Amino acid sequence: MEQQFDNILIFRSDIQTEADTHRIGMMLDNHPWIERWCVDLDDDERILRVVSAKLKHTNIVDIVAGCGYSCEELKD
Amino acid sequence: MRTRNVDKVELVKQKAMEMAVAEGLERFSVNKLAKACGISVATLYIYYKDKDDLITEIGIEEGKRMSSVVLKDFDPQSSLEQGLRKQWENRSRYMMENPTAMLFFEQLRSSSYHDKVTATITADFKDAMGAFMKNAVKRDEIKEMPIEVYWSVAYAPLYSLLRFHSQGQSIGGKTFTISDKVLWQTFDLVVKALKP
Numbered sequence: 001m002e003q004q005f006d007n008i009l010i011f012r013s014d015i016q017t018e019a020d021t022h023r024i025g026m027m028l029d030n031h032p033w034i035e036r037w038c039v040d041l042d043d044d045e046r047i048l049r050v051v052s053a054k055l056k057h058t059n060i061v062d063i064v065a066g067c068g069y070s071c072e073e074l075k076d
Numbered sequence: 077m078r079t080r081n082v083d084k085v086e087l088v089k090q091k092a093m094e095m096a097v098a099e100g101l102e103r104f105s106v107n108k109l110a111k112a113c114g115i116s117v118a119t120l121y122i123y124y125k126d127k128d129d130l131i132t133e134i135g136i137e138e139g140k141r142m143s144s145v146v147l148k149d150f151d152p153q154s155s156l157e158q159g160l161r162k163q164w165e166n167r168s169r170y171m172m173e174n175p176t177a178m179l180f181f182e183q184l185r186s187s188s189y190h191d192k193v194t195a196t197i198t199a200d201f202k203d204a205m206g207a208f209m210k211n212a213v214k215r216d217e218i219k220e221m222p223i224e225v226y227w228s229v230a231y232a233p234l235y236s237l238l239r240f241h242s243q244g245q246s247i248g249g250k251t252f253t254i255s256d257k258v259l260w261q262t263f264d265l266v267v268k269a270l271k272p
Contacts, residue, residue: 005080010118040126043106047121076118 007035007053009060011071012045024067031055031063047074080123087113088120092134093180101187106130128189135184135193138177143201145170152207156217157267159208164234164263168254171238178242219272229269233262 015021021039028037033054040047048071050060057073064071091112096104106127110117124130146166150159171178184190209226212218218226240246241254 005122008122010121012117038125040106040121042127045107045117047106047117047126049121049125074116074118074121076116076122 007051009050009052009055009057010074010076011048011050011057011060011064012074013039013048013064013069013071015039015041015046015048015064015069015071017041020069024064024069027063027067045074084113084115084119085123088115088123089134089137090176092130093138093176096131096183097176097179101131101183101189104131131184132189132192135180135189136196138180139193139197142170142174142177142181143198147201147204150204150208152204153211154208155215156212156270159212160230160267160270161263163231164259167231167234168238168259171235172241172254175242178238216272218270226270230266233266234259237262 015024018041021041024039028034028050034050034052036051038049040049048060048064052060061071061073088109092104092109095109095112099108104127106120106124107117109130110120113120120130124133146163148166150162150166152159154162184193209218209223213220237254237259240252244252246252
C-alpha cells in the first residue's frame, strides 16, 4: 500500500481498451506533475487513478478530454 | 489529511476474501467489493491501484499473518516430534479459525497471483522451518530427504483432514468433522513414518 494517500485522484472514465490506455499514456506519462497513473480495465467504471501533488481533479479531466476521452471525479 | 481506518482495512480484507471465494477471482470486482463493504469505490482505489494490486496486497497481508500464527511458540531447536506437534497445533488452529482465508489461499494457488504472494513469505518463516529440519537431521531424528517428500508426509495429511472438515465430508461423501482424536491419531502415524 502507498503511504501518501493525499495526492491520489480517482475518476470513472470511458477508457475501454489497452489501446485507449496507451493513447492517454502519451499525455500522462510525459506530464511533469503526474507521478504515477493507471486505469483498472477490469472494473466496470474503468477507474482512472492519478498520483499528483500539484494537479487538481479538473486539470486531469481537461488533460483526458484533450486525448478524446472523458472522466469524472469520484468522491471518497 | 487522509488516514487509514484500521477497522475499514480489516473489513475490506475480510469481504475481499469472502467475495473471491464465493465468486472466483475472475468475477471479483473492486466496485462490487466497495458495495459489499458499504464504502465508496474511490476510497478503495485510494488504497489500492487496481483489482490485481488489491488481491495481491490482501494475499500478502494474510500470508504474513498466517506465518506469524504458525511460528507462535515454535522452537526450531525442539525435537522432531515436539516441533511437528506445535506446527500441527498452530496450522490447524489457523485453518479452523480462518476457513475463508484457507479457501482464499487455495484460489490464489492456482492463479497468476500465486508467485507474487509466495515471494513475500517472511524470511523468518523460511529460516525457522529450514533450521528445524536441519537440526532434526543432525540429531538423526529424520533422514535427509527432498523437501517435497518431507512436506508430503509431514503436513499433507493434516491439510487433507482439514479439507475434509471444511467440506463436511470425507471419502465417498461420508459426513466428517475433525476431532482431536483423529488429528493426533494421524499425527502419531506421521511421526512414525518420518522416523528413520
